[in-house]
Amino acid sequence: MSDEIRAYEERDRDAVVALSLRAWEPVHASMRRELGDRLYLHMIPDWRVSQRAVVTRALESEEEHVWVSVSGGAVTGFASVRLRPAPGAEGEDGAGDGGSRRGEGEVTFLAVDPGHQGRGVGVALTEFAVDWIRDRGMGLAIIETGGDEGHAPARSTYSRAGLTPMPIVRYFKKL
Template sequence: MDIEIRDIRGDDRETLLELSLRAWEPVHASLREALGAVLYDRMIPDWRVSQRTAVADAIDDGETLVRVALREGEIAGFYAVRIRSEEDMGEVTLLAVDPDHQRAGVGVALTGHAVDWIRDQGMGVAMIETGGDEGHAPARRAYEKAGLAPLPIVRYFQAL
């Protein structure tokens, strides 16, 4: 597994924005199926816009650390992490792996790197949240391989 993780650079921005759309497309298809079209469309009217905004906000936020993974010389994924000192916790707020690099250990490497960084900041807990739907299954596998323990939580929604 030849994966290098480095700080984000200014010219990485558009690559990460586009990568996030490719990575989360199957996730949003799964969410739409799980929630139903009416509810999903009310909750997430345009997932591409909200996804790009979330990634851009993380990149621009001075309190969020963003790092990228390189595999075979290409950007293969990234993570964003924030420290929540008052809770003795670091939270991985975003993690994405380009579909062309999935199942190659990139997600596990990114997760492990983020957890190590959180530990190095003196935090006692690392946290990452993901969905329980089929589209998030690869993320759950990567997080568990990296040593994180799941806490099942169920949220219920209804279109009104």
């Protein structure tokens, strides 16, 4: 991968939002197939509107730390992290508990433009985010993704970056 990873800047906003829509289009198609139209459309009436809103909120949030990957001046991917330090953990080394008292960092968003997928950009962004979390003294890095077909590339990326999956099943019912 020849992309550079740098801190997000306001000038990156439109490119990040646009690439998130391209990157998550197959994910939403898969979710719609899995959930069926009735349930999916109840939960997400217009995924592009909601995707744009959640990504924009993350980019504007004081609590989110965001980076972009750039190749030839173009934004090729992005990642955002939210830290959750453990209460009262200052000065503790976390010994005896695997470091869990030091808190955790969660990769809240990670996307790579479809034209740049399969080149290691996602793994590089994941490793960068996990290293940043560790460097902030956190004892745990978390990334959540779906178990459906549309999320398969994300699961592969996170596994290649050395994260351990924990299968979780979430059920939905339209009432």
